[in-house]
Amino acid sequence: MSDFEPKLILKGVFNHLRRDGFNLGMGEYMAAVEAVEGGWGSNKNELLDALCLLWCNSLAEQSRLRILWDTVIASSKQKNREEQPEEIKTSPPTKSDYSEKSPTREEVKTQPVSTAKTTQEIAAQPVKPPFIPADIEEDREFENYWLLSRRQMVYAWRYLRRLVADGQQDVLDVNQTVEKAAKQGFFLQPVYRRREKNHAHLLLLIDQEGSMTPFHRFTRDLVDTVKYESDIERVDVAYFHNTPAESVYKDSHLTTPIALNEILARCDRDSKVLVISDAGAARGYRRMGRVRxxxxxxxDIKEYTNLIAWLNPMPKERWDSSSAQIISHLVPMFPMNKEGLAQAISVVQG
Known part of the structure; x- marks a missing residue:
């Protein structure tokens, strides 16, 4: 095992920073765990950069974390060592040990046979002590925190619709029934109208991997809820890495490419497009090539529909001095939280 184990020290660092005043919740902790599992944090400096990215909302917090880093990581390592029980190493007996203790055949013959039961002295054998887990201090400030809960997503999708009355004619029209009876002077039969159906079409363009790795759980929930827990008739999902190019991907593992024009050809003027990406805000990059x-x-999208919005998983204050700040002037961009999703749906609803 290497001297540096990011998962072992992550919780200690997390607790220390919370006690020091950092506004961290369970969502930030789980995002850091998933980032480590995704390959971030292979050494001390890389883990520090990842935590600055995920847990700090300002340059001042990043400076505080870097100042506290060596102290925090040292105390976390020491605590983990104390929690691990020491193993007592035992060496197997050698051949010479057996030869010294075992009697020869002649000695066995000369020894008198005794009817009394002899007690065998059993040498003390080295025994590995039982593992007793160290008491873990409960942090009652831990709480379930998400950018968006599944329930909030399901609720928000209800407002994304394009209702057309082309269903079965089995809905009682009370107003028309009363009006008809008043004109005739008597009630003959009720008036029915057609049931409305949601013919909305939604296209999701989702940034995948790289700086979006900590947010995969949220993008997965977005896709699952809109596909299986909403009444939206048509949902298309395409994935890209950093920038949608001529080709995007059908799957989240980026293994099955498909032409972007083929995806856009399914859209019309009533189609709604949501782009989910940090747009460089996660690492604070401002790259004009990406913006162009x-x-x-x-x-290209606006040639088919103008109903487009952008969801950014990074908080709005992190957009400054990054590509996201420029892109937010080109398309309505909102943070990926409850209010941001509601505003984005309001924009694409038209």
Whole structure:
């Protein structure tokens, strides 16, 4: 086992920072665990950069974390060592030990046979002590925190619709029934109208891997809820890495490419498009090449529909000095929380 184990020290660092005043919840902790499992944090400096990215909301917090880092990681390592029981190493007996203790055949013959029962002295054998787990201090400030809960997603999707009265004619129209009876002077039969159906079409373009790795659980929930827990008639999902190019992907593992034009050809003027990406805000990058590429894709989308919005999983204050700040002037961009999703749906609803 290497000297640096990011998962072992992550909880200690997390608790220390909370006691020091950092506004952290269970969502940030789980995001850091998933980032480590995704390959981040292979050494001390890389883990520090990842935690600055995930747990700090300002440059001041990043500076505080870097100042506290060596002390925090040292205390976390010491605590983990104390929690691990020491193993007592035992060496197997050698051949010479057996030869010294075992009597020869002649000695066995000369010894008198005694009818009394002899007690065998059993040498003390080295025994591994039982593992007693160390008491874990409960942090009652832990709470379930998510950018968006599944329940909030399901509720928000109810407002994304395009209702057309083309269903079965089995809905009682009370107003028309009363009006008809008043004109005739008597009630003959009720008036029915057609049932409304939601013919909305939604296209999700989701940034995958890289800086979006900590947010995979939220994007998975978005896809699952809109596909299986909403009444939206048509849902198309495409994935990309950093920037939607000429080709996007059908699957979240980015293994099955499909032309972007083929996806857009399914859209019409009533189609609604949601883009989910940090747009460089996670790492604070401002790259004009990325901005130009995204601008071209946005123009391509607007040839089919103007109902487009952007969900950014990073908080709004992290957009400054990054590509996200520029892109937010090209397309309505909202943080990926309860209010942000509601505003994005309001925009694409038209």
């Amino acid at each position: 590429a995204i601008t071209e894709v946005l123009f």
